[in-house]
Amino acid sequence: MKKRVLHYFITASLIVGLFVSCSTQKEALDISTEEKAVFDSQEEDAVEIKDDETEYEIIIIEPGFNAWLQSIARPEGYYTQSFLENRNQIMVINWNQRVIQPQRFNPNLYELQINYDPHIDYGYEVNYKLYNYFIYFQRKYNQRLGPFIPRI
Structure with a gap:
């Protein structure tokens, strides 16, 4: 009798475990056809991220990022x-x-380190564009750079 109860318990545990593992898989991103078209764009234009007051600068050369920033991303502010x-x-x-x-x-995705010091005030524009690049990158390449789902 104990073996039968143990067998049912193990079977039930496996079924529950399978159900939980299926429900906790990575959430699929809801990417619109407009966003997909931007991701597929091969138009290469550099986005210069800089703050004239702080003199910090980042240059991003990623096809489609500038179009995505202008059309899909949340506005500055x-x-x-x-x-x-x-x-x-x-x-x-x-x-x-x-x-x-x-x-x-x-x-090929992660080529260079980013030197970002949290004790330095890079200004709003640098932080805004860097953040949006990370969102763009995660959505385009289906990556996760933190515990948050990359939403727009």
Whole structure:
């Protein structure tokens, strides 16, 4: 009798485990046809991210990013600077960890480390565009650079 109860318990546990594992899989992103068209764009234009007051600058050369930034991303002013700084700090840490692990993460996606110091005020524009690049990158390449689902 004990063996039969144990057998049913193990079978029930496996079924529940299978159900839970299926329901906790990575959530699929809802990407519109407009966004897909931007992702498929091969138009290469550099986006220069800089703040004239702080003299910090990033240049992103990614096909479609500028079009995505202009047409899909939330407008400047939508997020607070502290929100952007907090999210950027998390995503930079994850990005840099992936750069130093090319055997585990695609080295064609994660080529260079990002030198982002959370104690430096880079200004709103730098943080806004860096944050949006991370969102664009995660959505386009189906990556996750933190615990948050990359939503627009």
